[in-house]
Amino acid sequence: MIDFSITDEQKALRDLAKDFAKNEMIPKAEHHDHTGEYPKEILKKAFDVGLMNMHIPVEYGGSGLGVLDELIASEELFYGCSGMATAILANNLALAPVLLGADDYVMKKFVQPMTETFTLAAYAVTEPGAGSDVAGIRTTAKRVGDEYIINGSKMWITNAGHADWFFVLAKTDPNAGHKGMTGFIVDAKTPGIIIGKKEKNMGQRCSDTRGVTFEDVKVPKENMIGKEGEGFKIAMGAFDKTRPAVAIGAVGVARSALDHSIRYANTRNAFGKPISVNQGVSFMIAEMARDIEAGRLLCWQSAWLIDNGFRNTYQASIAKVFCADMAMRVTTDAVQIFGGYGFNEEYPVEKLMRDAKIFQIYEGTSQIQRVIISKFLNDGVGIETPNA
Ligand SMILES: Cc1cc2nc3c(=O)[nH]c(=O)nc-3n(C[C@H](O)[C@H](O)[C@H](O)COP(=O)(O)OP(=O)(O)OC[C@H]3O[C@@H](n4cnc5c(N)ncnc54)[C@H](O)[C@@H]3O)c2cc1C
Missing domain, CATH: 1.10.540.10 (Acyl-CoA dehydrogenase/oxidase, N-terminal domain)
Known part of the structure; x- marks a missing residue:
């Protein structure tokens, strides 16, 4: 049912x-x-x-x-x-x-x-030279006695300047591709961690994004997540849970743009009547609502699947790419509905358009989501649904 x-x-x-x-x-x-x-x-x-x-x-x-x-x-x-x-x-x-x-x-x-205590953490996987291609990371973790010594640089790490600990993905066997990667929790107070400057981003400007460098950072072996070599699988598996959450974020931004657009279109007059009475405007608003509803359902479906023990990688990618692209379209249309005021920072929708862009980039770009979806379709296997 x-x-x-x-x-x-x-x-x-x-x-x-x-x-x-x-x-x-x-x-x-x-x-x-x-x-x-x-x-x-x-x-x-x-x-x-x-x-x-x-x-x-x-x-x-x-x-x-x-x-x-x-x-x-x-x-x-x-x-x-x-x-x-x-x-x-x-x-x-x-x-x-x-x-x-x-x-x-x-x-x-x-x-x-x-x-019990207010704590902040950060997910440190991306590097200056490797984002989409996670297997291309160069950070290493070398076992020495009961410790691992981490060396390398991470980039675009959210909350890095305030984090109490980092989840760090590093290569424990640089010759074994993605099977040579291992995840660690690294206490942010450990000597050798250098936190970069706060990046000035296009949108979501108050979120803290930085580079982080690890120079001979000693981590006890007990801080390893899973076993040696399981890091890639674990880091990617995490996306099955986090991609639906990022996708719904795009829905939230788009919904805000929709609400602002409805209010503005009903109060802004042109040619002696509210602009909302023009089909050219009201259809834009109707399409915003249509796409927001569809996006939310995709998010809920992908969340329901994983909550009920089904693999959701395919559906999570569909939700992520649909909602990210949808939020970009919806917020761009909101700016259009506001006319010149939409282009101005005294009005709320230009922020929403700037904020929306990142959903097409972080947690796997919109292209990478399409790569994942295509792979599932081409392989013809692995799409798990309760009705399959
Ligand atoms: C504000 C912000 C916050 C972030 N937070 C975090 C975080 O907390 N932790 C973390 O680890 N990372 C974080 N990231 C990093 C983010 O996940 C990466 O930026 C993203 O995965 C893309 O990697 P890249 O920037 O290296 O781009 P690249 O991988 O170099 O890609 C560049 C372009 O090429 C395209 N491309 C690459 N490969 C393919 C392909 N096979 N097929 C088609 N197109 C392709 C991409 O889609 C993109 O358009 C954050 C980034 C930003 C901007």
Whole structure:
């Protein structure tokens, strides 16, 4: 039976996130966009009300929520401000590979404390020379006694300037391709970690993105996630959970653009009547709504699959590419509906258009999602659905 209703708990979570977006994020979004100031106080409040680290299992003190639960909350946070929301949800990205592969020691040492104390984490995989081609990373982790020594540089790492720990993907066997990669938790206080300057990005400007260099950084072998050589599988497996969440972020941004467009089109007059009475404008708005609804359903489907034990890589890529491209289109149309005012930073929609662009780039570009989808279709195997 197909059932699109959400539970009372999910409604409560959605309302919590909606109120948080309305009261804490929206009033400060413009300030943080203009200044680029990191919204640490807002993140701390999000932690206090339970909107961070939603997937930590109950046995380690967390709320143990599923991917669909996260999506329901995240859409509201991204509606509020996607720069802040990316910063809030970067912890989930860093935690995703850890929750897939960590043993009890790591869970107790690094994950459990996150349920008690405000902690920030970062997912450090991309490098200056390798983004889409993860197997091309050059950071190494060399075993010396009971430690690994990490050397290399990471790039575009969200929350890097504030992180308490990093999930780092490194090569433990540089000759074994993606099978020679291993994941580690690295305490940010470890000597040898050099944090780069905060990058000035086109959108989501208050989110903290930096390069990070590791120079002879010593990591105890106990901080390894999974086994040696399992890092690529774990880091990629994490995307099955995080891509639906990124895709719903694009839905949140697009929904904000839609709401602004409806309000503006009903109050802006041209030729003696509101511009919304023109079919050329109202159809643009109708198409925004159509695509937002479709995008949300794709996100929910991919989340439902993984929450219910099915592999969702194919559907997560479809949700990610559809929603990212959709948000870019919808926010561009919103700017169009605002006319000259849309192009001006005193009005809200140019921020949304700038913010939307990153959804086509991070967590696998729109091209890479198409590569994944094509591979599934060409192989003719691996698309798992409850009805297959
Ligand atoms: C604001 C921001 C935050 C980020 N946060 C994080 C983070 O927290 N952690 C992290 O590890 N990374 C993060 N990233 C990195 C992000 O995931 C990468 O930028 C992204 O994966 C693309 O890699 P690249 O920039 O090296 O581009 P490249 O891989 O060099 O790609 C350049 C272009 O070539 C295209 N291309 C590449 N290969 C193919 C192919 N096979 N077929 C077709 N087209 C192809 C790409 O789609 C793209 O258009 C972040 C990036 C940004 C900008």
